[in-house]
Amino acid sequence: MLSRGWSGVVRYGLPGLLLGAAIAGGFGSVKSPAAHAQVPGTNAAAGERPKAGLPGADAAGTIAFTVPTGTSAQLLYLIDTRSRAFAIYRVDPANSKGTLKLEAVRQYQWDLKLAEYNNLPPEVAAIESSVKSLGHSTR
Secondary structure, three states, X not given: OHHHHHHHHHHHHHHHHHHHHHHHOOOOOOOOHHHHHOOOOOOHHHOOOOOOXXXXXXXXXXXXXXXXXXXXXXXXXXXXXXXXXXXXXXXXXXXXXXXXXEEEEEEOOOHHHOOOXXXXXXXXXXXXXXXXXXXXXXX
């Protein structure tokens, strides 16, 4: 009877644990504790500790977080701030195979160059014109 209760843990918990370990380990890159603690701009030899960053972020510029979908699946977002790219994966532990599916990938560096896109009124140009006509300086 006890083995029945463990089947769900093995079926659902183990794939999640392995995925989490892969993300935390940099998808297979092996880091020693000493190498992990060495952050640019700090002096580990002098006992200086690196500053705490965002939860889910690492010193290499990668941010990772999950979002529930309303079903048993979750979306895993990986954002590489250095290459200005992101990837979205669907993690579905309820699937018999515990699937991991790549949903989307995009480099967003050119998106950030747009002044506006697919917005509702008022448009950026209209707001800029109003501000200038009121005599406010722009930054």
